[in-house]
Amino acid sequence: QRIDHIRNFSIIAHIDHGKSTLADRLIQATGGLTDREMTGNAQVLDNMDIERERGITIKAQTVRLAWKGYELNLMDTPGHVDFAYEVSRSLAACEGALLVVDAAQGVEAQTLANVYQSIEHDHEIVPVINKIDLPAADPEGVRQEIEEIIGLDASEAVLASAKTGIGIEEILQAIVDKIPPPKGDAAAPLKAMLVDSWYDPYLGVVILVRVIDGTLKKGAQVKFMAAGTTHLVDRVGCFRPKIEQLSELGPGEIGFITAQIKEVAETRVGDTITDAKRPAAAALPGFKEVQPVVFCGLFPVDANDFEKLRDSLYKLRLNDASFSFETESSAALGFGFRCGFLGLLHLEIIQERLTREYDLDLITTAPSVVYRMHLTHSKNEDAKTIELHNPADMPDPNRIESIEEPWILATIYTPDEYLGGILKLCQDRRGIQKELTYVGSGSHARALLKYELPLNEVVFDFYDRLKSISKGYASFDYEQIGHREGDLVKMSILVNEEPVDALSMIVHRGTAEARGRGMCERLKELIPRHLFKIPIQAAIGGKVIARETISAMRKDVTAKCYGGDATRKRKLLEKQKKGKARMREYGNVSIPQEAFIAALRMG
Numbered sequence: 017q018r019i020d021h022i023r024n025f026s027i028i029a030h031i032d033h034g035k036s037t038l039a040d041r042l043i044q045a046t047g048g049l050t051d052r053e054m055t056g057n058a059q060v061l062d063n064m065d066i067e068r069e070r071g072i073t074i075k076a077q078t079v080r081l082a083w084k085g086y087e088l089n090l091m092d093t094p095g096h097v098d099f100a101y102e103v104s105r106s107l108a109a110c111e112g113a114l115l116v117v118d119a120a121q122g123v124e125a126q127t128l129a130n131v132y133q134s135i136e137h138d139h140e141i142v143p144v145i146n147k148i149d150l151p152a153a154d155p156e157g158v159r160q161e162i163e164e165i166i167g168l169d170a171s172e173a174v175l176a177s178a179k180t181g182i183g184i185e186e187i188l189q190a191i192v193d194k195i196p197p198p199k200g201d202a203a204a205p206l207k208a209m210l211v212d213s214w215y216d217p218y219l220g221v222v223i224l225v226r227v228i229d230g231t232l233k234k235g236a237q238v239k240f241m242a243a244g245t246t247h248l249v250d251r252v253g254c255f256r257p258k259i260e261q262l263s264e265l266g267p268g269e270i271g272f273i274t275a276q277i278k279e280v281a282e283t284r285v286g287d288t289i290t291d292a293k294r295p296a297a298a299a300l301p302g303f304k305e306v307q308p309v310v311f312c313g314l315f316p317v318d319a320n321d322f323e324k325l326r327d328s329l330y331k332l333r334l335n336d337a338s339f340s341f342e343t344e345s346s347a348a349l350g351f352g353f354r355c356g357f358l359g360l361l362h363l364e365i366i367q368e369r370l371t372r373e374y375d376l377d378l379i380t381t382a383p384s385v386v387y388r389m390h391l392t393h394s395k396n397e398d399a400k401t402i403e404l405h406n407p408a409d410m411p412d413p414n415r416i417e418s419i420e421e422p423w424i425l426a427t428i429y430t431p432d433e434y435l436g437g438i439l440k441l442c443q444d445r446r447g448i449q450k451e452l453t454y455v456g457s458g459s460h461a462r463a464l465l466k467y468e469l470p471l472n473e474v475v476f477d478f479y480d481r482l483k484s485i486s487k488g489y490a491s492f493d494y495e496q497i498g499h500r501e502g503d504l505v506k507m508s509i510l511v512n513e514e515p516v517d518a519l520s521m522i523v524h525r526g527t528a529e530a531r532g533r534g535m536c537e538r539l540k541e542l543i544p545r546h547l548f549k550i551p552i553q554a555a556i557g558g559k560v561i562a563r564e565t566i567s568a569m570r571k572d573v574t575a576k577c578y579g580g581d582a583t584r585k586r587k588l589l590e591k592q593k594k595g596k597a598r599m600r601e602y603g604n605v606s607i608p609q610e611a612f613i614a615a616l617r618m619g
């Protein structure tokens with residue numbers, strides 16, 4: 017009876033197409049927030065500053081709406097591919113989705129990637145064409161695009177403006193009419209999916225759940241099947257979006273629990289929560305342990321900040337169990353941490369939060385993917401396979417039988433005119449073209465490209481290059497498709513004949529020379545002249561593949577530059593002295609920290 021009046025749905029959209037605005041509007045229309053609470057430009061569902069600024073949702077938030085006797089659970093999903101597994105669990109907790117497409121922009125890469133995932137989860141999809149208030153809106157064209165590109169019937173798509181409020185009632189009605197209610201057995205043993213969790217300073221770890229069967233009650237002793245732990249449920253509730261405590265969650269319902277859990281790391285997205293006394297026979301399908309795929313070193317610019325950095329990393333990890341860190345020391349950069357992330361955006365978010373919220377000045381080494389190395393046996397060890405997270409730990413090349421690198425399937429969606437440049441970029445990055453389709457015509461002509469690419473070639477500056485080639489118009493999305501063998505080698509950078517560990521990287525043999533040359537040229541510009549000549553080399557094993565030389569400087573540069581101006585001279589000397597603390601010595605060569613930063617920034 018009650019379950020018939022539940023609808024669980026998510027909103028899928030390309031970034032900026034109006035997902036958050038629509039969510040807020042639905043909350044407002046159903047009385048979750050007063051008009052006064054709605055004003056102010058802060059969106060209710062996006063919590064953290066960075067999310068708001070970038071318009072992405074990092075942690076899923078879910079809201080329960082009450083409308084005409086129905087309980088509508090709106091599941092907000094993380095807005096980026098790095099969090100693909102979290103997205104998949106959120107989608108698995110719903111029976112349907114609102115597909116929001118901007119009436120002026122039309123279908124984009126993220127729309128496609130998300131909608132296909134939603135279809136995979138057997139969702140009933142309700143198309144919504146948003147922003148029809150815009151002068152440039154072309155709802156008819158977009159309706160056709162949805163049908164043509166995605167293959168969905170869009171004849172009943174709701175025309176809406178989340179900004180002005182047009183179409184909101186129709187959307188609510190479509191949710192009730194088109195999205196099926198959940199199914200579940202109230203009499204069966206408890207089975208609930210752990211959809212998400214986060215740390216709340218007042219509540220401790222909050223767990224978002226979707227009950228499949230049975231009832232999740234306050235005071236119950238529950239078992240997390242994958243983690244193998246038991247906990248006492250001390251709160252049950254939902255968000256409207258304000259917290260509302262309940263006594264229980266029944267089958268089909270989405271809500272939260274707390275269970276005196278101290279760390280988010282104790283909870284695993286996708287885990288099955290069951291009754292400790294009357295457990296379910298089998299866990300829910302689809303549980304997966306997420307693993308970091310991109311690694312980089314994070315070093316404090318000021319060595320005295322090391323402890324502060326460690327502390328900050330611990331604090332961040334309280335709320336994000338998906339990134340990892342361990343101490344690392346580098347001759348060039350001192351003490352820091354090797355950190356693992358779910359993807360590049362994830363890396364950027366953590367880096368930015370450290371800088372902004374924790375006020376740390378950081379050096380980030382070039383991101384590296386996880387390589388799988390098959391080693392032959394050595395004197396003391398058997399043949400084995402290792403995972404390499406740091407080029408500095410590269411084993412003896414003689415022992416390497418083969419190396420595998422992770423690949424992705426990229427979906428790129430671009431206005432036709434930039435296609436040539438993008439094809440070249442993908443080609444240069446060892447891409448394998450899988451699909452090229454044209455959609456639309458005239459000024460709206462676009463190409464949909466699918467490329468298999470080594471992740472290694474994407475982590476450097478692929479996204480930036482794509483954006484610059486397409487003047488920001490191309491959109492990009494990707495999924496991981498596993499490891500493949502590659503002709504990969506470690507390239508070292510030597511300054512005055514000495515290898516600089518922070519600059520070594522693993523590259524494909526075919527692109528090594530170009531990469532090496534680029535790095536040598538950059539370093540030549542970045543390292544100040546010394547009293548002697550400094551060779552800068554890129555080498556594979558013992559073989560030099562690129563070389564630049566910094567010529568020697570004549571003595572007394574201050575006298576030459578500034579003639580007799582004493583104050584300017586003093587200032588320059590002071591500046592040099594200050595800079596000295598940040599210099600590292602390499603075979604008698606002082607490399608300013610800034611040179612490392614700049615060299616690493618450019619990959």
Ligand code: GDP
Binds near residue numbers: 031035147148177180
């Ligand atoms: P999200 O990235 O999908 O969550 O998109 P947002 O909800 O953050 O919206 C992106 C931008 O589009 C914001 O500046 C919104 O104010 C604006 N926006 C959202 N919906 C509408 C709409 O219906 N009409 C207009 N004109 N702007 C909208």
Ligand code: MG
Binds near residue numbers: 036037072073
């Ligand atoms: Mg948003």
